[in-house]
Amino acid sequence: MTTFSKDDVKYFADFVRIGVSEEDKEIFSAKIADLIESVSNLKEVDVTNVEPMTHPIAMINVLREDQPKDILDREIMLASAEDQEDGSIKVPDIL
């Protein structure tokens, strides 16, 4: 039986900066243990000399000239932000 402890939940949640309550830890430790158990069947597959597939359609070097375009006004984009000042997004104190 695969285990994924409540400490594991906290450990990985910290990486992605998601807050978790005690109840969350309980729920996710059980659910993620189930998932890890389920995907363990991939270990049965012989993948010797098999290349990983990162993209379903082979496309090489999709390039274009790096020319600036007039796309969206700064004010329009800033309007979605919670807080702004002098044309920049304002965030809570860092320290």
Next chain:
Amino acid sequence: MTLTSKTAAELQALLQKGEVTVKEVMEETLQTIEQTDKKIHAFIHVATDEAKARAEQLDQTTADTRGRLFGVPIGIKDNIVTLDMTTTCASKMLEDFVPVYNATVMNKLEAAGAVNVGKLNMDEFAMGSTTETSYFGNTLNPWNTDYVPGGSSGGSAAAVAAGEVPLSLGSDTGGSVRQPAAFCGIVGMKPTYGRVSRFGLTAFASSLDQIGTFSRTVEDNALLLSVIAGEDDNDSSSSAKQVPDYTQALTGDVKGLKVAVPTSYLGEGVDEEVAAAVKEALGVLESLGAVCEEVELPHIQYAPTTYYVISSSEAQSNLSRFDGLRYGFHTENAENLEQAYFRTRQEGFGEEVKKRILFGTYAMSADHHEDLYVRAQKVRTLIAQDFNEVFEKYDVVIGPTTATTAFKLGETGGDQLVHYANDVLAVPANLTGRPALSVPCGFVNELPVGLQIMGKHFDEETLYKVAHAYEQATDFHKRTPSIQGGN
């Protein structure tokens, strides 16, 4: 016959000739949505004022400027961004988010004359297959409101099935267009990876995501894809291949078509009556001149777990953009930046989304990356090779779209693992980037069954040709739901 019961093609004929006005179509559509959506909750937002204004504007145009979807109402899955119209991804995280630009598909629809009548319900961030993980409450299946419409594009499928709109857009990362199309008894197409621009589609798993099309008939679906497909400067993964007029592919001629039927698609885990409906459909295709043969797909049983690992890994990266600072939900309970991130995500994301982010983070972590994420990518290669071999000899792969008919509400609790048997059928098209569509092929206990047709890359024409020939030889698409429950 009411206007809302007509197909997009039928509406087009009337609108282009001026026999009805866009205003008339829109009034009836909005009225139908008002009455019907109380029973099925397909819409998150109905764009009443915008649709009325657009109808008036379109009625002023001259006949020579009218596009292929002139005046046709369409609903849009709420993970496709719409200028000045909320785009919530069915999440608290984006409850009040109003995009400042249009997705490329929205610009294309607008140019073709379509009228966006609103945003459709879905599983939160497209993570689920029942529409039960929506922050705004679930959508009900129009065939029986005790059942789910499927998901994640459940609103898109239910709205079309219930006659609220003739067309809708969804997105398909692991079956999210085809499965709800099957559960709701309509046509749903996931085009080839790269066939439709994803600029403005909220990313879930970038190597799998594709925008797809819903309609009640194959002809309408072909028409809609013809309008939205094509290369886009804003999406480097979009294909430069020319877009054919898919409606020209509907010739009815499937003589000599080579059909592969994977043995596992009709085996263990697939409901017997669903399998029987699919076998009957294969018989219909044979009577039209197609040749069906059984094939083996040696790695197919690993498709769902391969998908879980890859989709969650990509999702954890894609969803890191939701920080509560630039747009979207913002916690009120933060004293510093660190707390703002943690609490915004804790309060803004639902349980299923958090679970997948956490699992994806585990799969991408230094200790597990090689043995889980990279291994899954290698198994993905083997699955793709299995299909490549089959498609060297065959034109299409056919099987059921889903292993069962629609689940009862609350039956699965949206739990991913319960859907394993369905995922075996759904996710291969995404893992391999191939096009696949679902077309109605019967009923079990008055709930619809879908026939899934998968094709060669960029050969949507053959899928439409086969689906159309089958549809015209049967009459499942003519049945309409009564929108009742309590059975």
